Amino acid sequence: MERTQVETDVVVIGGGPAGSTAATLLARKGRSVVMLEKDSHPRFHIGESLLPRNLDILEQLGVLDEVCTIGVHKPGAEFVSDRTGRSQAFPFARALNRDRTFAWQVKRSEFDEILFRNAARCGVTAFENARAAEVVLGAPGEATIVTARTADGVLEIRARYLLDASGRDTFMAARSDAKVANKYNNTAAVYGHFKQVRRLGENKKGYISIHLTEDGWFWLIPLQNETVSVGFVGNQSAWKQREGSAADLFMARIARSPTVADRMRDAELVSEVTATANYSYRANRGYGEGYLMIGDAFGFVDPMFSTGVLMAMTAGTLGAETADAWLDDPKRGQVLARRTTRELGRAMDRIGWLIYRINDPVLRSMFFSPSNLFLMRDGIVNMLAGNLRLNLRSLVPVLAFKAAYRLLxxxxxxGAGPAMPEAVPCTAAPAMPRASAYSKATDQAR
Incomplete structure (x- = not known):
């Protein structure tokens, strides 16, 4: 078996949004970078709904125009309640920060390939079908050695710094026993692509729809070519009566949701169905001597508010700054690594505060009848647009919303206070949508 050795400043494990972002920015700073992607692009991935703050990073990378050509214009998000049938739209134009008032919904296979190829154009040595298998961390002043397996043999990379952007593989967290499942949000997901899904009205064209059920939630994301990405994320109670394949489970969950089933009466499944378990987690230590975890390799929070790709690309920019600093001054690099991990963790906590309480009838009632007293509604829209770095202007509305929630x-x-309409139980659901000949399911839950 052929063994190839490569020396570089930085090795990036993972060629998704976090890895490609970090690798591109480092290469532009004149650093030598090797990026390892275990699959080959294009490859299927979930997480297709971007946020307005993504556009800043895409512009920085030089790919904004290219992404626009593959995307569906996304002016906001709509939330729908199974309990009451009520809906509430949150247009990004109502955010406190209005310099970006829309985003895009994209097929991740196309989006990730754009980022990966752009990194290669910027000077990154980018390998596909190269799975990182082993790592030997170097002592201070010594190189870290990453061994990857390729179709041609073994690739040995000697690097001064390691950025782990391996996604849900959590390459470094798994090896350091640092991965901790989120006990407050122990969920799993099942999802696929459909045609013939009833679209929203013209005034909500391009909106992502979030349908809230009793034990989880659905996403409905419009993509190009009349395709809609549909997924269900459920807590433990949602999976207790699981029988049959992932596709059987998915169709049963759709049928149980009156609002989703209504939109999918004539829907046709045109992809495989995929299931993923142990959805939310975080590393209890995201960095060490000569390495940093970024993106999903560090942590993943329930994707209800579409923060996944933004968090990954933000982590990529912070990871590039950290690695660049470490190469010149390891002590300063460690300070930035600690700051990056803390900042990412706090952003996850901010959006997690809403996610953990979304099934509470008080918060749901506030969500579906938002008050703009103290700019509370605009502050929530600001978070939904991806403005997770709080400043004084955005902090006050969020604190006001939390205070109102606690009081209510x-x-x-x-037994006091205003009525809580979201405490009304669900109604029965109509029949399941039909599956096409493409409905062969692959259950990847693990």
């Missing part, structure tokens, strides 16, 4: 919750517990 206390009143609700004592």
């Amino acid at each position: 919750s206390a009143l609700h517990r004592h």
